[in-house]
Amino acid sequence: MKLRPAIALALALLVAPTAAVVAHTALKSSSPASGSVLTEAPPALTLTFLQPTRLTSLMLVNTAGEQRLGFKPGGSALSFTTAKPGLVRGRNEIRWRALSQDGHVVEGSIILVLRAPRP
16 A cells, blocks of 8 residues: 555646746835825836746826837846836826746736826
8 A cells, every 4th residue: 555655746747837927927015106196206217026037018198198108128127127118297197018937928017107206
């Protein structure tokens, strides 16, 4: 009966997927943070992911329309920064799309609100 534990262990290893296989990346943080209400436009926007990622698209959507943010897709990294993201007064949505290390496309967005400074 010593074979049963070995068989059970072998089956568990076959059935249980490894973390690397199922782990799609996710956005860890952004600076400014999603949901921030700002009184002046930030000098830069930084997205930080949980694992090295290849950012493939970065779009800004607001009352001025939809525009690509100034970044050039390149290799994998944990963080990506774009200078002067071009926020306008009101609601600004930054939509990102990335390719995770396991080959899956992941996407999301962050919301930033730009308000006039109080007098």
